[in-house]
Amino acid sequence: MTLPFVILLLMIATGPLFYAHFWHHNYGKIAALLGLITGSYYIFVLHDTTTLIHAGEEYFSFIGLLTPLFIASGGILIRIHKKATPMLNSAILIIGAFLANLMATTGASMLLIRPFMKINKGRLKPYHIIFFIFVVSNIGGVLTPIGDPPLFLGFLKGVPFFWTLTHLWHFWIIGVGLVVVVFFIIDSRNKDGEDDSTEMSGKLEFVGLKSLIYILATVGCIFLDPAVITSGPLHDILKTIKGYTFHLFGLREILFFAIAFVAYKTSNKEAMKENDFNFEPILEVAYLFIGIFLTMQPALSLIGNFAATNGDKLDVNTFYWATGALSGVLDNAPTYLNFLSAALGKFGVSFPVPHDLIASGAEGFRYLEAISVAAVFFGAMTYIGNAPNFMVKSIAEQNGVEMPAFAQYAVKYSIPILVPIFVIVWFIL
Numbered sequence: 001m002t003l004p005f006v007i008l009l010l011m012i013a014t015g016p017l018f019y020a021h022f023w024h025h026n027y028g029k030i031a032a033l034l035g036l037i038t039g040s041y042y043i044f045v046l047h048d049t050t051t052l053i054h055a056g057e058e059y060f061s062f063i064g065l066l067t068p069l070f071i072a073s074g075g076i077l078i079r080i081h082k083k084a085t086p087m088l089n090s091a092i093l094i095i096g097a098f099l100a101n102l103m104a105t106t107g108a109s110m111l112l113i114r115p116f117m118k119i120n121k122g123r124l125k126p127y128h129i130i131f132f133i134f135v136v137s138n139i140g141g142v143l144t145p146i147g148d149p150p151l152f153l154g155f156l157k158g159v160p161f162f163w164t165l166t167h168l169w170h171f172w173i174i175g176v177g178l179v180v181v182v183f184f185i186i187d188s189r190n191k192d193g194e195d196d197s198t199e200m201s202g203k204l205e206f207v208g209l210k211s212l213i214y215i216l217a218t219v220g221c222i223f224l225d226p227a228v229i230t231s232g233p234l235h236d237i238l239k240t241i242k243g244y245t246f247h248l249f250g251l252r253e254i255l256f257f258a259i260a261f262v263a264y265k266t267s268n269k270e271a272m273k274e275n276d277f278n279f280e281p282i283l284e285v286a287y288l289f290i291g292i293f294l295t296m297q298p299a300l301s302l303i304g305n306f307a308a309t310n311g312d313k314l315d316v317n318t319f320y321w322a323t324g325a326l327s328g329v330l331d332n333a334p335t336y337l338n339f340l341s342a343a344l345g346k347f348g349v350s351f352p353v354p355h356d357l358i359a360s361g362a363e364g365f366r367y368l369e370a371i372s373v374a375a376v377f378f379g380a381m382t383y384i385g386n387a388p389n390f391m392v393k394s395i396a397e398q399n400g401v402e403m404p405a406f407a408q409y410a411v412k413y414s415i416p417i418l419v420p421i422f423v424i425v426w427f428i429l
Contacts, residue, residue: 001041002302004034005295009329012288012384013406027284031291038295051297057250058331059293062149063286064256066106066387068218071260073110074277075211075267081201084119086187090180092116093132097140097176101165104222105141105148107215109388112136113395114275123192126403129396130413131183137388138380139175142168142373146219148386150327150336150375154368156225157340158352164372167360171373171425178421208268214259221259224252281394285387292384296330303330304338311342316366319343320426324374328381336375343367370429377422381414382406 011030015023023030042048082088092112099108113132120128141147143165145155151164303326314322323339344350347357347364357364379386383393383406393403404412 001038001298002295004038005292005299008034008291008295009384009406017405017407028287031288033291035291035294038297042297051301052294055293055297058333059290060253061250062289062293062387064253065104065218065222066285066391067282068214068256068260068263069104069107070110070282070391071267072211072214072218072263073107074275075208075214075263075271076111077205077207077268077271077274078112078115079203079205079207080115080119081203081205082119083200084123086184086190089116089120089128089187090184093135093180093183094176096132096136097172100136100141101143101147103215103219104146105137105386106388106391107219108140109133109137109392111215113392117396117399117401123190124399124401125190125192126396126401127183127186127413129392129401129403130409131179131186133389133392134179134380134414134418135176135183137392138386139179139377140172142172142175142376146222148376148379149333151372152222153333153337154340154353154372157337158354159358159368160355163358163368167365167369168372170428171369171377174425174428175373175377175421178424179417182417182421207274208271211263211267211271214263217259218256221252221255224250224255276398278398280398281391284394285390288384288390289387293331299330300334300338303335304341307338307342308345311339311345314342314346316370316429317426319367320370320374320429323371324378324381324422327375327378328385332375332379332385336371339371340368343371366429373425373429377418377425380418382410 008031011023011027015027039052042052080088092115096108096112099111102108103111109132113129113136116128116132117124138148142151145152145159145161145164147164151159154164155161319339319342323335326335340353341351343364344353344357346367349357353368354364356362358368359365380389383389397403403409
């Protein structure tokens with residue numbers, strides 16, 4: 001029953017290219033219809049509502065997290081009164097890679113994409129946006145559980161909070177460093193706008209910084225989970241709320257949407273106007289991903305079954321490439337969990353992750369490295385590999401950038417640029 005998922009992926013790939021008008025006006029209906037087909041199969045054929053309820057909970061948590069980060073970032077205006085250069089552009093990408101670990105890849109992407117495009121006015125090309133997606137929306141977020149959802153799930157399952165920082169920092173340096181070097185070389189060949197003699201003051205201005213409070217509040221709410229808060233009245237409340245299997249919204253999700261509402265109502269209007277803020281990017285993600293979350297369930301089940309039955313036969317190299325390849329086209333969070341569970345099974349243990357198994361030099365250490373790096377890095381391989389990818393693409397298109405279609409993105413950019421870098425990362429695992 002993976003056919004609806006395959007059809008949806010094919011339509012995402014071909015729609016904007018071959019039947020753009022029809023796709024633009026109907027993508028939400030198509031995603032919902034294909035999701036409904038898969039949902040009906042689970043209900044009426046498999047008599048399985050638990051999987052759908054779980055998918056619904058994950059979807060609302062997913063949209064709940066993205067919405068306040070998107071709105072709050074739209075209320076912050078960054079004016080860079082400086083002429084764009086390959087060096088300045090590279091510096092912004094590196095800053096974004098740092099920020100991704102403090103405010104999630106979504107928060108960093110939404111905060112920086114607009115000023116990044118504005119300083120490159122007159123020389124802005126699709127490659128600017130694509131490298132931004134590579135670095136800020138994906139690879140940069142590998143240092144903390146805040147950075148990307150798979151790592152946060154790992155944290156909830158017992159991986160120490162600072163394990164990623166202390167054990168994956170060298171992969172971050174190599175991944176971010178090599179991608180930025182390639183970007184610098186390409187950007188240095190872009191001579192557009194060089195004859196612009198406009199005087200620049202070199203100043204950096206911020207408008208609407210109060211919205212940072214909402215971003216920080218959203219990041220803080222991520223930790224409202226019984227797996228993190230292990231005792232006290234708040235733990236009892238969270239456990240009670242999470243215990244209702246029919247309840248799609250937990251306390252955390254309600255707070256996400258409350259923060260989003262307050263962030264919008266109290267946002268700086270000047271910042272919103274100059275940022276050309278509108279809801280189209282988040283709505284596009286909401287519509288498409290409801291279909292993706294439903295239609296990918298059979299594929300995730302196949303992966304889970306394969307990992308569970310064959311995990312003991314797979315080596316660290318297979319874990320790296322399998323986790324990565326599937327994270328590019330599926331939700332990288334459950335893909336990460338399935339392969340992490342299989343890796344633990346190799347050593348006769350299960351969740352929560354035993355700390356002695358993943359300590360430096362321990363047997364499970366390299367497996368967790370491989371799964372973590374692959375799940376985060378390979379999210380950059382496609383537009384659907386990570387949520388910020390689609391949102392950045394949508395914002396860029398609204399600003400007149402002709403972004404490559406799904407297949408073009410992979411064939412022209414991610415495969416020739418990222419795969420060789422991921423091979424280098426693989427060699428040092």
